[in-house]
Amino acid sequence: MNDCLFFGSNQFPKLIENEPNKIRKPIQFKFENENEKQIKQISTSFSSTIFLFKNGKAIEYSSQNYSNPNPSKIRIEESIQKVTVGGDNVAILTIEGNVFTRGRDINYKNPKEFINISSLIEDKNDRIIQDIIPGAKSIYLLTSNQNAYGIGSNYNGQLGFDSEKLKKTEKPILMMKNVSKISSGNSSSQVFLLNLNQELFVSGYNYYGQFGLGYTIKERKINKLTKIQNIPKGKIIDIQCGTNNSIMLIEDENQNENPKRKLYSCGNYRFNGFGKDENTYEFTEIKSSLFENDDNILDFSVGFSHTLILTSKGKLIGFGNNSYGQLGIGDTKHQLIPTQIEVPKLRFNEDISNYHVLCGNQKSFLYYSPSLSFFPILKKI
Template sequence: MNEIIFFGRNEFPILIKNEPEEITKPIQFKFENENENEKQIKQISSGNTSIIFLFKNGKAIEYLHENDSNQKPEEIQIEENIQKVTVGDDIEAILTKEGNVFAKGEDINSKNPKEFINISSLIEDINDRIIQDIVCGEYSIYLLTSNQNAYGIGLNNFGQLGFDSKTLKRTEKPILMMKNVSKIFSGNSSRYVFLLNSNQELFGCGFNGFGQLGLGQSRRKEDGIQKLTKIQNIPKGKIIDIQCGGWHSIMLIENENETENPKRKLYSCGGYEYNGLRKNEIIDEFTEIKSSLFENDDDILDFSCGDYHSLILTYKGKMISFGDNESDLMKIFLVIMFFVEI
């Protein structure tokens, strides 16, 4: 059973009907004429211009950000079983069970931006065309192959593909960024990316005007970090996850020394209005977020960064939020959460 909770700017009127423009209290959402398939949601990904719902049967439907309340959702016509969906500002990507990636958007396919194309088939090395994972940045898409190689496609205006933005503004063909990659981290409002290798070494590139990459004040650059750079002074422990907002990043670290019940801690850097550290200054290196709301008797289960805000979910089911609450400033207009009862 799925329970979908919605709050924020209501700019998808076909989804959330008879509600005000700004929904300040969480409300439950149900599909109109809900069928059995729509009761088995696997994933939801949302951005400025669209939302994609992925169901457990390998099908997905897309809602566009339009003001027409009569707009009908479109089933995404991909013949292969869909395993994951990811949405950026004006780009979308779909990973299938067969390891193919279909994507669309102006920065991916300028000739026909509304048509999904197989971007994994455009990788030059035919041995790298089976994709294991996908992540959307704001205007870029990152691919992790079964050979543990990371590729990028889309905009590179801040060096978020790891290349000099003056010589490569964007690419409609995936380009190799780094080898020996275990995880890729970015966000649908982020113009930067982190790559983690198998040795737990973290690298980053892209927009760093607010210290989002955790490189230190001397490395802060408004025009971006143009090549992949190793992130120093990472807190001790295993990196479990990194969430990237527009102006801040949050990292989840697990203390591997505590074998029986390893403690998870959150670390943040970036713009002080949104990083959860309550300091009136930009934080240029990852710094622990401390709060009595998730210490001692509870632990971090999951968390997410929006453009100007963050959400934390604890193992006890407690939801914690911080950041900017003025929805007229938000570039990500909604937050959707869902819990699946197994």
């Protein structure tokens, strides 16, 4: 069974027929090809939406090709492990650890052709890629040696180098060694690098204070990797970036069984879930009765200007911009605080840890994928 719910801007007219341009409540997303039985991962942004299936094949729906709404196959000879879509860039990670990308910020002369950027890394012993992370105009690579590389635009210093000296690069450049995780967003120009000692470094666009560096640091650009001093206590599980904000998931290390997870946000007030009419320059906890007590945060996703949360008790929660119905609450009114979303009955009772949420520019997905695990699996409560 291929459970996949969709809501928001309807960019799939052949699959979601007789529906308005703005789908305000979650509806079932159905694929035309019977071979597309099991979703492994979805990635979506301004330019396209890519579905990766368990068989290692992927299809793409281009947001710019309205005359032909049919999907096109991603033609990579190697089996695909992960897909990412940035503002104008697509990156493909294969089982072999190679990364193929296309886009004008990566290959200006032939932006529609895939090139193997992992083969361009100067250190030949560092060409096996473990993970890929999209930015709005850049792509980040985490190698099997735990080294972080960046490629693409550096206009806002998002590659960790002075933007006046380096505007962009078409070859991966080493940003930092001993990295455990890279975090950014498909509509953002900021990057977070978490090292093996749980120290967090940032670089890029900081106009709204979306790095959480504090109220005394308000530079519009952070042109070199800078360490964040005041991180909330606990283990950093994930960080995701919107255009003007960042949200961090922290796990309480003092609890052995089902440790509590909390969300912290900073940046522009409208997208932080606080309901405040001001920017927040330090990571501040998002509190809500919807995920208190014995409920826990299982998965979350940050889009251009909205956020979705899935809890261990099966609650789907959203807040932020809702102009296209991307919060799935039945209208197009913005929500500045976490709000519960009604969803059709799926297979939550089977194993909720196999469900994942995804926010795009003006759209959202909730889908079933037992082969995908962003976070350590929580025990069912």
